[in-house]
Amino acid sequence: MADGHHTAPLAPVTEALLAAAKAAGAEAADAIAIEGRSVSIDVRKGGLEHAERAEGLDIGLRVFIGQRQACISSSDTRPETLEAMAKRAVAMAREAPEDPYAGLADPGQLAANRSAEGLELFDTAPEPDPATLEEDARRAEAAAMAVDGVTQVQSASAAYGVQAVWLSASNGFSGGYARTSRHTSCVAISGEGTGMERDWCAEGRIFQADLPSPEEVGRLAAERAVARHGARRPRTGAFPVLYDERIAGSLIGHLLGAINGSAIARGSSWLRDALGEAVLPAGISLREDPLRPRRSGSRPFDAEGLPSRMRDLVADGVLQGWVLDLATARKLGLESTGNAVRGPSAPPTPSTSNVILTQGTRSRAELLAEMGTGLLVTSLIGSTINSTTGDYSRGASGFWVENGELAYPVNECTIAGNLREMLGRIIPANDARDHLTSVVPSLLVEGMTLAGE
Numbered sequence: 001m002a003d004g005h006h007t008a009p010l011a012p013v014t015e016a017l018l019a020a021a022k023a024a025g026a027e028a029a030d031a032i033a034i035e036g037r038s039v040s041i042d043v044r045k046g047g048l049e050h051a052e053r054a055e056g057l058d059i060g061l062r063v064f065i066g067q068r069q070a071c072i073s074s075s076d077t078r079p080e081t082l083e084a085m086a087k088r089a090v091a092m093a094r095e096a097p098e099d100p101y102a103g104l105a106d107p108g109q110l111a112a113n114r115s116a117e118g119l120e121l122f123d124t125a126p127e128p129d130p131a132t133l134e135e136d137a138r139r140a141e142a143a144a145m146a147v148d149g150v151t152q153v154q155s156a157s158a159a160y161g162v163q164a165v166w167l168s169a170s171n172g173f174s175g176g177y178a179r180t181s182r183h184t185s186c187v188a189i190s191g192e193g194t195g196m197e198r199d200w201c202a203e204g205r206i207f208q209a210d211l212p213s214p215e216e217v218g219r220l221a222a223e224r225a226v227a228r229h230g231a232r233r234p235r236t237g238a239f240p241v242l243y244d245e246r247i248a249g250s251l252i253g254h255l256l257g258a259i260n261g262s263a264i265a266r267g268s269s270w271l272r273d274a275l276g277e278a279v280l281p282a283g284i285s286l287r288e289d290p291l292r293p294r295r296s297g298s299r300p301f302d303a304e305g306l307p308s309r310m311r312d313l314v315a316d317g318v319l320q321g322w323v324l325d326l327a328t329a330r331k332l333g334l335e336s337t338g339n340a341v342r343g344p345s346a347p348p349t350p351s352t353s354n355v356i357l358t359q360g361t362r363s364r365a366e367l368l369a370e371m372g373t374g375l376l377v378t379s380l381i382g383s384t385i386n387s388t389t390g391d392y393s394r395g396a397s398g399f400w401v402e403n404g405e406l407a408y409p410v411n412e413c414t415i416a417g418n419l420r421e422m423l424g425r426i427i428p429a430n431d432a433r434d435h436l437t438s439v440v441p442s443l444l445v446e447g448m449t450l451a452g453e
């Protein structure tokens with residue numbers, strides 16, 4: 001396997017941690033090792049502004065004494081450190097409060113697939129040298145500066161990273177995988193002084209060959225910044241709002257947050273009583289698929305060793321289930337959905353991977369024509385979201401739409417509504433980008449409250 005040489009050194013570390021935990025008196029344990037390496041280069045005005053290289057190995061141990069658990073992490077893998085970590089973790093667990101929902105998976109629940117074979121998460125192309133990354137950032141900056149109306153480029157960056165993870169547990173699980181990433185980004189500014197407007201473009205892929213050219217990234221950032229020049233505040237009132245594809249995923253993100261097992265178990269979600277009810281319009285589904293090849297959200301198994309699988313979170317508008325790890329599932333009297341994630345220093349929590357919303361049949365332009373007069377939102381800042389009621393208010397900027405056409409850029413306005421009502425009447429466009437972890441098209445929401453002038 002292409003990523004094998006990255007994960008190979010990690011398995012012995014996690015196994016040694018488990019052995020140390022058992023020797024220290026732990027009844028059960030799991031251990032995680034995460035090794036990462038990244039290089040990032042920023043340029044400004046054609047010269048190198050910042051170069052950063054980071055390398056690190058983090059290890060985490062979770063031990064159980066009955067229903068008590070404790071977590072401890074370190075970046076030191078010497079045998080004496082592992083032994084000291086295990087002893088300390090066991091001592092902490094003995095003092096911890098009992099948690100009736102804590103515990104490892106039963107061996108029968110564990111994933112059979114212990115690697116990312118077939119998921120194409122690792123690019124075998126050579127790691128780019130810093131000079132290559134610097135050249136990419138320079139090309140993006142030059143392309144942005146070449147666009148009429150751009151007064152400066154705030155930043156242009158290129159980065160590469162590789163991360164390997166290995167999970168071992170006393171229930172017999174042992175598996176891991178590595179993933180690569182390559183990014184290019186640019187932030188451009190139009191106008192001067194108080195009339196400055198900024199916008200950006202950022203692209204990331206697992207495979208370097210899939211990344212758009214730096215020129216495309218710089219040009220898009222520049223064109224977006226220039227289009228915002230001369231922005232003013234829009235009218236106040238009730239209007240349709242079209243969320244641009246770049247930010248439409250945030251609306252679906254609020255839905256995902258509301259069906260997360262942690263929020264449901266706490267009873268603090270605006271969707272806590274919505275299981276089996278319509279939460280999206282009929283005909284629209286929200287699918288989670290952690291097994292999509294070449295997607296940065298993909299994972300063969302979750303952080304508790306359970307198999308990843310595709311499922312509909314919402315099918316034909318109706319909410320099908322929660323996003324659960326073992327602990328939240330036990331608390332709710334349900335089965336884990338294989339959605340555990342974790343870092344080295346804390347127990348797992350539930351989280352989604354790749355999500356895909358049903359697309360519509362019309363283009364963004366057709367939805368603009370249909371909405372007539374309203375707001376196209378391309379950027380969101382700040383938010384007040386009441387997680388219990390779903391009341392929603394966010395600062396926004398974008399473009400005022402008159403007679404179905406973009407009329408002028410707007411900024412400094414607030415859009416408000418209630419998420420349950422908003423999501424219940426979304427109209428999706430057909431412009432979602434398939435390579436993203438959140439494949440969500442532009443979304444039209446009727447009857448939002450706009451506060452402008």
